[in-house]
Amino acid sequence: MTVENIMPDVKGFMKSRVILTAAELDFFTILDRKPSTAKKLAEAEGIDPRATARVLDCLVGMGFLEKDGGIYSTTPKGVLLSSCHPDTLLPMVCHMNDLWKSWSALTDTVRAGVNRRLRPGGSFSGEELNTFIGAMHAGGLRLSQAIADAYDTNRFNRLLDIGGASGTYTMAFLRKNPRLRAVIFDLEDVVPLSRERIRKAGFSGRVDFAIGDFYKDELPGGCDLALLSAIIHQNSASENLALYRKVYRALEPGGAILIRDHIMDESRTEPLEGALFAINMLVNTQGGDTYTFRDVGDALKKAGVCNIVLLRTGRKMDCLVEAQKPAQKPPD
Numbered sequence: 434m435t436v437e438n439i440m441p442d443v444k445g446f447m448k449s450r451v452i453l454t455a456a457e458l459d460f461f462t463i464l465d466r467k468p469s470t471a472k473k474l475a476e477a478e479g480i481d482p483r484a485t486a487r488v489l490d491c492l493v494g495m496g497f498l499e500k501d502g503g504i505y506s507t508t509p510k511g512v513l514l515s516s517c518h519p520d521t522l523l524p525m526v527c528h529m530n531d532l533w534k535s536w537s538a539l540t541d542t543v544r545a546g547v548n549r550r551l552r553p554g555g556s557f558s559g560e561e562l563n564t565f566i567g568a569m570h571a572g573g574l575r576l577s578q579a580i581a582d583a584y585d586t587n588r589f590n591r592l593l594d595i596g597g598a599s600g601t602y603t604m605a606f607l608r609k610n611p612r613l614r615a616v617i618f619d620l621e622d623v624v625p626l627s628r629e630r631i632r633k634a635g636f637s638g639r640v641d642f643a644i645g646d647f648y649k650d651e652l653p654g655g656c657d658l659a660l661l662s663a664i665i666h667q668n669s670a671s672e673n674l675a676l677y678r679k680v681y682r683a684l685e686p687g688g689a690i691l692i693r694d695h696i697m698d699e700s701r702t703e704p705l706e707g708a709l710f711a712i713n714m715l716v717n718t719q720g721g722d723t724y725t726f727r728d729v730g731d732a733l734k735k736a737g738v739c740n741i742v743l744l745r746t747g748r749k750m751d752c753l754v755e756a757q758k759p760a761q762k763p764p765d
Contacts, residue, residue, distance in 0.1 A: 451491045453533060456514055456526040460489070461507055464498065465515035468506035520574060524567030531564065535716040548716045566626050569663070570599035576751055577605035580693060583745055584753060586610045586658065593618060593656035593683065595647055595664060595676075600627040602662045602693070604634050616653055618643045647676055652683035659684055662693040663750060666710060669720025670732065677736035687760035690738060695723040696752035704748040729754050 455461060463474060471486035478485075489505050492498040497511035507515060513522050535548060542548045586592070586606055590613070594603045597617035607613055617627050621644050631640050643653045652659075659680045665673050680690050695707035702708055707723045714721030730741045738756040745753040 448491075448495060449529075450533075451488055452495070452497070452514075453526065453530040455488055455492055455497070456523060457530050459516070460492070461497070461511050461514035461523065462516045464505055465507045465512050465517050468504050470503050471505065474505070520571070522571050524564050525571045527564050528568035532713065532717070536713075539712065539716055542716050547719065551717070551719070562622055563626070566599050566623065570601050570630065573599075573601040576749070577602045578608075580662075580751065580753065581605035581609040584691065584755075586613055589613060589658040589689070591616065591656040591658070593652065593659045595652060595659060595661055595680070597627060597660075597662075598623060600631045600634075600636075600640070602660060603640060604631065604636055606660075607636055607639055614639050614641075616641045616643055616656060618645055618647070618652060620644070620646060647679065648672070652679050654683050655685065656683065657685040657688035659688065659690050660693070661690065665692060665694050665729070666714055666723050666750075667718055667721045669722070670724075670728065672720065673724075673729075674732045674735055677733055677738070681736050681738060681758055684758045686758060688758050690733070690756045690758075692729065692754040692756075693750070694752060694754075695750050696729065696743065696746065696754065697723050697725045699725055699727065701725065706748050706750070710750070726754065 458478065458480070460474070463469070463478070469477075471489050472482045474489075475482035475485040489498060490500070492511065493500045493505070496508055497514070498505050499508055512518055513520070514526055515521060516523050535550070538548050538550050541550075580602065584606075587610060589610075592603065592606055592613060592615040594600070594615060594617045597603055597619055600617055603615045603617055607615060617624070617631070617640060619627060619642075624642050624644050628637075628642055631637055645652070647664075661676070661680070664676070668676065677690070684690070695704070695710055697703070697707050697711075701711075701723075711723040714723070726743045733741050733754075733756045738758055740755075740757040742755050743752070744755050745751065
């Protein structure tokens with residue numbers, strides 16, 4: 434083992450910080466709209482020209498920008514971080530910038546067991562909420578379609594998307610199954626954002642909306658498929674058990690629960706993305722974590738469901754667990 438093997442991982446934060454700062458200052462959008470010199474960009478934005486040039490030069494070296502005669506412009510890689518791009522990843526990168534603050538508290542969190550800098554409730558609001566919802570939508574566009582392709586919904590009539598956020602996964606399932614209808618259940622501040630995305634996608638006639646907090650409120654009934662997409666990792670084990678019980682009560686008899694999340698191996702070291710995401714939950718939530726199939730299965734059994742199956746394994750929060758509510762109530 435040599436320094437060359439180790440140091441790229443150690444120094445990875447340097448590249449990340451340059452990209453995050455450029456996204457925070459919206460350099461990619463500015464240069465996508467109109468290529469510019471560092472001096473002109475800095476003058477227009479009221480920032481330091483020398484520092485601006487150094488950041489732009491790094492972005493050239495990383496392949497996000499091109500430099501020709503002192504004029505910087507976006508590459509096909511960099512344009513994906515412009516707000517002008519129809520499939521922009523800028524909200525996701527801005528969300529990563531928000532996470533920088535909480536990840537900086539990791540050492541203290543390991544000492545204390547909890548991030549003492551977390552805001553009470555740990556919830557998003559205002560522009561931060563818009564950024565988070567936009568980030569989840571941008572990050573889920575391709576994966577949602579892959580999940581919809583991997584899971585057969587033909588036996589279902591009505592989907593309950595719990596904490597459905599932007600409606601990305603609801604729309605993917607509706608595209609795959611033309612006769613499926615859906616209900617998106619989320620917080621009062623989130624539903625208008627999902628309603629607008631659903632409207633723009635042309636699915637308004639097939640989607641209803643229900644406002645509520647799954648930590649406090651019961652879930653709407655009348656659905657035979659309940660989706661928990663990227664939900665269980667934000668919860669403690671006890672919170673997940675309470676949520677599974679709510680899903681059980683809401684589901685029609687014979688209905689199914691579909692969970693999409695990281696599902697760890699029994700050593701909890703693989704996949705690496707899941708192990709890293711457990712750290713993300715450590716510094717950003719009170720009790721969130723990533724879970725093994727045994728963890729998930731045991732809790733689902735306690736909630737009363739059966740036929741628990743790991744349908745899909747993966748490395749990027751693309752695992753699927755399915756369980757079924759019995760078609761008939763078991764005898765006493």
